[in-house]
Amino acid sequence: MxxxxxxxxxxxxxxxxxxxxxxxxxxxxxxxxxxxxxxxxxxxxxxxxxxxxxxxxxxxxxxxxxxxxxxxxxxxxxxxxxxxxxxxxxxxxxxxxxxxxGNGFTVAEPDREVALVAGGVGSAPFLLYARARARAGGRSHFLYGARSADRLYDREAFQTGALRCLDATDDGSLGFRGNVVACLAAELDAGRIGAGALVCACGPEPLLHAFAAFARERGLDAQLSLETYMGCGIGVCNGCPTPTAAAGAFGDWPYAKSCLDGPVFALADVAI
Ligand SMILES: Cc1cc2nc3c(=O)[nH]c(=O)nc-3n(C[C@H](O)[C@H](O)[C@H](O)COP(=O)(O)OP(=O)(O)OC[C@H]3O[C@@H](n4cnc5c(N)ncnc54)[C@H](O)[C@@H]3O)c2cc1C
Ligand code: FES
CATH class of the missing domain: 2.40.30.10 (Translation factors)
Known part of the structure; x- marks a missing residue:
């Protein structure tokens, strides 16, 4: 090898x-x-x-x-x-x-509402999530954002019936005009997504920062997959440090390894 x-x-x-x-x-x-x-x-x-x-x-x-x-x-x-x-x-x-x-997202029990929030190729983990929800059942929303409609990659693949699919584009070429966090805010405000939903996010760093700030402000139960740079993926190179929150599951230890402890983290456990 x-x-x-x-x-x-x-x-x-x-x-x-x-x-x-x-x-x-x-x-x-x-x-x-x-x-x-x-x-x-x-x-x-x-x-x-x-x-x-x-x-x-x-x-x-x-x-x-x-x-x-x-x-x-x-x-x-x-x-x-x-x-x-x-x-x-x-x-x-x-x-x-x-x-x-890596670990993977928590697939919620069928009685728990789920909102999946993705930007660009951050949609990648959510097709398996959609498949799991299709098997188990449960109310699920997929909010997919990109700068324009042609960057909503393979969006038809998510329209399996298991998810309520919403698009958000910065230029308004499809769906909600604005970023996907603003789209999530609008859905929560209108009561179409419940405040108690498990909200899972994946996408580019600016999106995840905006999502983390918003989820903290609203007190959402949130998980996010971090696209940290990685050298080995198996825990040996120390190339994927993620700062942790002192009050979270990692305690006082200041860094987690994204490849081993993540890439999915509960929002409360990381300092992003
Ligand atoms: C757990 C995990 C899952 C991922 N899943 C996917 C996926 O499903 N599909 C997908 O397309 N990509 C995914 N990525 C990102 C993907 O690994 C990078 O895009 C890839 O490594 C880029 O390699 P490259 O050699 O083409 O570009 P590089 O030369 O490595 O990068 C090109 C440019 O992009 C920037 N860049 C590269 N990677 C990152 C990063 N992680 N964060 C911020 N900036 C970066 C670099 O600074 C550089 O300017 C994932 C990353 C992680 C950690
Ligand atoms: S990528 Fe090497 S330790 Fe995480």
């Missing part, structure tokens, strides 16, 4: 399919030589091309969908060398993968 961190969860997969789903994003379908138990939403994988055509350090991606026990997909936005390499790999190419990693 060359230069990559060795771990019992390290394996190879073949690139089975890739489909574009927006101007700068695609869904990768990987075929593994092993079966995975059903994966909780928010768990992730470190991915790298086996031919060394990408960067030395693998990149983390949330599991997007579990198409079969041995077949997983990933929603990827192209932003730099690692994601450009994944975009260019030929079908049939091998990837080196370490998974499943």
């Amino acid at each position: 060359g230069h990559l961190p060795q771990d019992a969860r390290c394996c190879r997969a073949a690139l089975a399919a890739r489909r574009a789903c927006g101007p700068d994003a695609f869904v990768l379908e990987l075929a593994f030589g092993q079966a995975f138990a059903p994966l909780a939403p928010g768990r992730f994988a470190m991915l790298a091309a086996a031919d060394g055509s990408g960067p030395l350090i693998p990149r983390p991606f949330s599991v997007y969908d579990q198409l079969a026990p041995d077949r997983l997909s990933f929603l990827v936005q192209v932003i730099g060398p690692g994601t450009r390499c994944l975009a260019a790999l030929a079908i049939g190419s091998e990837l080196i993968c370490t998974l499943p990693l």
Whole structure:
């Protein structure tokens, strides 16, 4: 496995399919030589091309969908060398993968209302969440925001009937005009989402900061998945520190490791 961190969860997969789903994003379908138990939403994988055509350090991606026990997909936005390499790999190419990693979101009991709040490729963990709610039941809302409608990647995939889907775009090209936190505020204020709902968020850092401030102000029960930089994904490089809240579950210890203790954290446990 060359230069990559060795771990019992390290394996190879073949690139089975890739489909574009927006101007700068695609869904990768990987075929593994092993079966995975059903994966909780928010768990992730470190991915790298086996031919060394990408960067030395693998990149983390949330599991997007579990198409079969041995077949997983990933929603990827192209932003730099690692994601450009994944975009260019030929079908049939091998990837080196370490998974499943991280903890995942709490899937609420069916009697608990849930609101899922995503920005851009932050939607990735929520397709598995939608699948879990479709099996178990329960009132669920999916609030999906982006700067424009073409950046609401693969939005039709979420319209399975298990979620009440709402779009928010900065330019007003689809759905609510404004960011997804403002959309959440409007829904809460109108009583269409209850103040007691479990609210789960994932997206770019500015969105998560706005969400954290809003959720604290409203006293929401919130969890968020942090897209911290990661070097190894398995707890050895110390490259993913997240400042913790003294009054939270991590106590006085000032940092948690996003890859091991997260990437999903209760809002009360982190200082973001
Ligand atoms: C747990 C987890 C799950 C993730 N899930 C997904 C997913 O499902 N789909 C997806 O597309 N991406 C996801 N990401 C983000 C993804 O890992 C990065 O976009 C990827 O590592 C970028 O690699 P790159 O080599 O293409 O770009 P890089 O060269 O690494 O980055 C390009 C530019 O983006 C900035 N950047 C890169 N990563 C981050 C970051 N984490 N936070 C802030 N700025 C950053 C860099 O500063 C740089 O300017 C996830 C990250 C984590 C930690
Ligand atoms: S990414 Fe290496 S310790 Fe978390």
